Amino acid sequence: MATIAEVAALAGLSTATVSRALNGVPTVDPELALRVWRAAEELDYQPHGPARSLRRQRTAVLALIISDVENPFFTAIARGVEDIARAEGYSVVLCNSDEDVEKERRYLDVAATERMAGVIISPTAETSRSGVVGAADTPFVAVDRPLPSGNGDCVLVDTRDAARQATVHLAERGYDRIACLTGPTGLATADDRLAGYRDGLRETGRQADEALVRHSPYRADGAHEAALQLLDELRPPDALLVANSTMAIGVLEALRERDLRPGRDVGVVAFDDAPWATLVDPPLSVVTQPAYELGTSAATLLLSRIADRSRPSSTTILGARLVARDTSRRD
Amino acid sequence: MATIAEVAALAGLSTATVSRALNGVPTVDPELALRVWRAAEELDYQPHGPARSLRRQRTAVLALIISDVENPFFTAIARGVEDIARAEGYSVVLCNSDEDVEKERRYLDVAATERMAGVIISPTAETSRSGVVGAADTPFVAVDRPLPSGNGDCVLVDTRDAARQATVHLAERGYDRIACLTGPTGLATADDRLAGYRDGLRETGRQADEALVRHSPYRADGAHEAALQLLDELRPPDALLVANSTMAIGVLEALRERDLRPGRDVGVVAFDDAPWATLVDPPLSVVTQPAYELGTSAATLLLSRIADRSRPSSTTILGARLVARDTSRRD
């Protein structure tokens, strides 16, 4: 592939002028600039990114590390991040940690090695233990879940309050034995939703009953099994608060297997307004989170941190909204 | 951040030895290697990727350019690619072209500029016009859709035959006026599915009727509108072949708005076995594509091309399978 030196030779100019022309430095004689452009075109010149990064000591790429590419919640975040980033001239690379500390660690390493400009990460449960992120000096912001250490920039959802609202809503709709199916202990969102559930129980004068709480990975199969267990108890719940939409799939399947109709037999509210939520029968009541805005806020925050690494760290908390549909209705 | 020179100084060795030790060259004295490792550890040394890439003239990152991160079909491909790539020591960066030639072009540029080792792309409808990919000399393979030019490595699904099967299936189940809701003209998968639909009509002795064909973007809203149009015709269809699962969402919504029950009133078969397909009422009949295998095959193919750029180009075609559930059943 052509180098800047070849372009310079063809244009009969120095590499410095070529570099300047190509980078749009305004002091270049327009006529020479034209010659440069033509020569570059002619040779099908492509700048050499690694060389440029080496020289400039910075890159224009951001890493976004999420735990599940297949979850619409995270892909919506990705869109938000992308939109902001590209407007500012950054590229975004999406990394899928799969809720696995090892993969996460590996991507963090790649980000450091490639000297990426910054990283937005939705930390896995155990990121905490290894202070990974804090160590590297790549700017970063946590999204959806704070770092265990609790410091650094982050943008979160007030998921605890949303869980509380959802629980109160179920209680008001006449459900009495409300269970909670949440994610793995240690994952902030899972813990918060559980806490909000307990807040809701307390608020409606209900006794917390540990037999009604189940943890499972944020996946359909785990939730399916957990739901089955719950439903097969001697005193099964009459309503379920489910911590994400992937889990909701497993839960709805379990209900069907037990011939229980959501809403009429067992109330259900799940986090995340998946595209299919209105298509299932009956339409699923959900807590909808501002995923896209989570992405735009995180990206904006990261860019300001990149611009000023000494700025005090900040936490943004966005609200979530209950969308009551028919799985939280008895009739 | 520490450089290799600092590590060398601390270890009391030359940078050459440090480089060798760090890269596991076997001729290094084990004791010196140990000293190197310790010094690197001590300084929290992170190799400088751009410098390494510049010197080595290659990188270990692959780009995967897909048209919709929110579509489970593509994210499944991504998983396949990732699994193969990481096993071979490559990282994968996911790029979302959003079915937009401009974004696609931009990512292709990034891949070229960053001298990525290769790219796997699901080309947008118009990639054809601009011979973009062929131009760059980054190795690439097309996945899911061939390049317009038709040359180069690719791995596809026999989607035309799958569409034919699905159409015949609908006919056999007693549906008579079968419509086809496909993607934009020019997108290979959209065209192929339409062609297969026509094959199926012919095979079952039916007349193709252009009034029963609709094109829309591969999105829920477009499909929703197109379905509504179709259903509001004087002689509406009694069955719908839908070209992907995102569109299926729009179609099912349209059906509900017109108070039509899938299966009983209007037969439906959609491409892609989305996670929610069994949850809707009644469970959705689908054509399931081997998305994950598409990803692994594409990655394997790309790696062999990287290893041997002169190898003859190849085309892999994987089969798809009809999964008949209840939306293609009258009773």
Add this chain to the structure above:
DNA sequence: ATGAAAGCGCTAACAG
């Protein structure tokens, strides 16, 4: 087995 030194392609002082 180790070290010295060149050079990958680019940008940014600096000089003119």
Add this chain to the structure above:
DNA sequence: CTGTTAGCGCTTTCAT
């Protein structure tokens, strides 16, 4: 406004 030149951090001959 343009050219000369140094050097970013690393790997890899080439000597030793």
